[in-house]
Amino acid sequence: MKTPRRYLPDSLPGWILWGLLLLLAVGPVIIFFTGQLFYLDLVSRIMILATAAVGLNLIVGYGGMVSFGHAAYFVIGAYSVGIPAYYGFYNGFLHLGLAVGFSALFAVLTGAVSLRTRGIYFIMITLAFAQMMYFTFVSLEEYGGDDGLVILQRSRFPGIDLENDVILYYAIFAVLVLALIFAYRLVWSRFGRVIVGAMHNDRRMQSLGFDTFRYRLTCYVISGVICGIAGFFLANFSNFISPEMTDWSHSAELLLILILGGLGSMLGPVIGSFFFVLVEEWLSTFTVYWQLYFGAMLVAVVLFGRGGINGLFERWRK
Amino acid sequence: MSAMLEVSDLVKKFGGITAVDHASLEVREHEIHAVIGPNGAGKTTLVSQLAGELRADGGRTRFRGEDITSLRPAQRAHRGLARSFQITNVMLPMTLLENVALAVQAQSGHSFRFWQPVSRETETLDKAMEALKVVGLDDRADRVASEVSHGEHRQLEVAMALAMEPVMLLLDEPMAGMGPEETTTMVGILEKLKGDKTILLVEHDMDAVFSLADRISVLVYGQVIATGNREEIQGNRDVQVAYLGDMVE
Numbered sequence: 201m202k203t204p205r206r207y208l209p210d211s212l213p214g215w216i217l218w219g220l221l222l223l224l225a226v227g228p229v230i231i232f233f234t235g236q237l238f239y240l241d242l243v244s245r246i247m248i249l250a251t252a253a254v255g256l257n258l259i260v261g262y263g264g265m266v267s268f269g270h271a272a273y274f275v276i277g278a279y280s281v282g283i284p285a286y287y288g289f290y291n292g293f294l295h296l297g298l299a300v301g302f303s304a305l306f307a308v309l310t311g312a313v314s315l316r317t318r319g320i321y322f323i324m325i326t327l328a329f330a331q332m333m334y335f336t337f338v339s340l341e342e343y344g345g346d347d348g349l350v351i352l353q354r355s356r357f358p359g360i361d362l363e364n365d366v367i368l369y370y371a372i373f374a375v376l377v378l379a380l381i382f383a384y385r386l387v388w389s390r391f392g393r394v395i396v397g398a399m400h401n402d403r404r405m406q407s408l409g410f411d412t413f414r415y416r417l418t419c420y421v422i423s424g425v426i427c428g429i430a431g432f433f434l435a436n437f438s439n440f441i442s443p444e445m446t447d448w449s450h451s452a453e454l455l456l457i458l459i460l461g462g463l464g465s466m467l468g469p470v471i472g473s474f475f476f477v478l479v480e481e482w483l484s485t486f487t488v489y490w491q492l493y494f495g496a497m498l499v500a501v502v503l504f505g506r507g508g509i510n511g512l513f514e515r516w517r518k
Numbered sequence: 519m520s521a522m523l524e525v526s527d528l529v530k531k532f533g534g535i536t537a538v539d540h541a542s543l544e545v546r547e548h549e550i551h552a553v554i555g556p557n558g559a560g561k562t563t564l565v566s567q568l569a570g571e572l573r574a575d576g577g578r579t580r581f582r583g584e585d586i587t588s589l590r591p592a593q594r595a596h597r598g599l600a601r602s603f604q605i606t607n608v609m610l611p612m613t614l615l616e617n618v619a620l621a622v623q624a625q626s627g628h629s630f631r632f633w634q635p636v637s638r639e640t641e642t643l644d645k646a647m648e649a650l651k652v653v654g655l656d657d658r659a660d661r662v663a664s665e666v667s668h669g670e671h672r673q674l675e676v677a678m679a680l681a682m683e684p685v686m687l688l689l690d691e692p693m694a695g696m697g698p699e700e701t702t703t704m705v706g707i708l709e710k711l712k713g714d715k716t717i718l719l720v721e722h723d724m725d726a727v728f729s730l731a732d733r734i735s736v737l738v739y740g741q742v743i744a745t746g747n748r749e750e751i752q753g754n755r756d757v758q759v760a761y762l763g764d765m766v767e
Contacts, residue, residue: 389632407595
């Protein structure tokens with residue numbers, strides 16, 4: 201049999217992504233020698249956002265499920281660290297296990313309901329569930345309610361001291377890389393093909409014999425768990441948790457990152473996170489009304505740069 | 519020859535309109551059974567009901583002896599009933615091979631496999647290429663579905679239905695909107711399948727129907743008014759009236 205020239209579109213993460221990851225790997229060295237320790241924090245925060253964006257991209261970019269409530273998983277992951285820590289339990293495996301478990305549970309319960317809707321209804325339902333989480337955690341007076349909780353010590357893993365900011369940086373970096381590899385394999389696997397197929401034509405996928413709801417729900421859960429893990433790191437990174445983490449604006453930020461970076465691409469979530477945070481930092485040195493300029497930038501990207509920054513690179517490569 | 523698909527008194531109502539009105543027909547094993555009828559006779563509605571996309575408002579459907587009236591499309595597909603669509607209905611941004619590979623995948627175990635790329639599943643891809651070869655699209659496997667011609671879309675529809683390795687095919691106007699050359703190609707494809715697959719063929723092109731079909735059912739206003747072979751249908755007065763109106767007088 202004549203083998204086809206290419207079976208699947210070549211979407212191997214290009215050299216830009218590899219270069220970016222290499223830069224991140226040696227980042228702390230550069231930061232150490234330049235003495236700009238502030239950047240260690242900044243890049244750590246960017247990588248946490250990027251990990252969450254990789255998770256959200258799985259359902260938005262590859263599955264066509266636009267969730268407007270993924271910040272809910274930040275708060276689930278963060279409180280999985282904060283509440284045990286409040287009682288003096290600092291075991292990292294416990295924290296991570298709770299973050300993964302509760303994220304999966306929340307995703308199964310909310311996904312089973314929201315995935316029965318489409319389009320604007322799906323967006324609104326996911327937002328509603330995230331708001332429910334917000335008010336649930338606000339009502340938990342024991343854990344600080346509105347004010348949140350300070351975490352005295354970071355999660356403890358044998359042999360890994362997350363109290364050290366550089367080690368925390370590398371832990372976050374490792375998780376980002378793992379999330380990227382996992383997402384990449386997933387998208388081109390049998391499962392990923394079904395998710396992408398259902399995004400393009402759900403009705404046809406069903407007539408082919410796929411029970412698309414089960415596949416979409418599974419993808420929704422995987423996406424939630426990845427964002428929950430990002431929440432786990434967010435708590436450890438900031439030594440602080442509060443219901444504000446699940447504010448709708450954070451869900452919107454994740455979507456902005458994807459649109460800026462390029463939906464449905466491997467590079468998109470990473471480059472989008474960098475762009476978003478760095479531009480935010482840069483603009484806010486000029487004006488407190490930075491969001492005004494950011495909004496204008498977003499309009500420009502949506503109007504002229506289809507496929508986000510990743511799309512620009514792709515066109516340039518051709 | 520035994521009946522593979524038995525449809526009895528099937529009804530579909532859309533508000534006040536009865537699109538399928540107590541239609542009954544029987545498709546035998548290994549036959550090409552054509553369903554013809556004037557525009558608006560309910561042909562596509564009937565196919566959608568047989569595929570399980572539209573619920574029946576009455577009547578029963580039996581497939582290989584099993585009552586499938588209440589089964590959903592995916593369940594019917596797993597029992598070996600595959601359909602193609604009159605209006606091209608594929609995953610447009612994906613390549614032809616990806617489209618067909620998904621059809622193969624649907625029938626070869628579950629797809630809760632998250633790690634191994636499909637591009638390394640040689641068996642899946644071989645089967646998909648085979649289906650593309652049957653319809654003559656194997657040299658265009660890498661083309662994105664949105665970029666190929668209308669005729670090729672129709673061929674892709676058939677390839678996807680074939681790739682499901684069905685016991686029976688429901689083909690909804692595979693020649694719709696095709697030019698004469700493309701029609702000849704499609705008739706050739708269906709001739710290759712004749713005797714091998716059981717096919718319910720909905721078609722407007724009478725030359726194609728008369729050259730392919732073993733038996734023909736005529737659907738008018740949602741009712742099957744006649745079933746028989748070519749001569750029987752051509753000589754049937756009710757059919758002549760339905761198609762030509764009072765001119766027959």
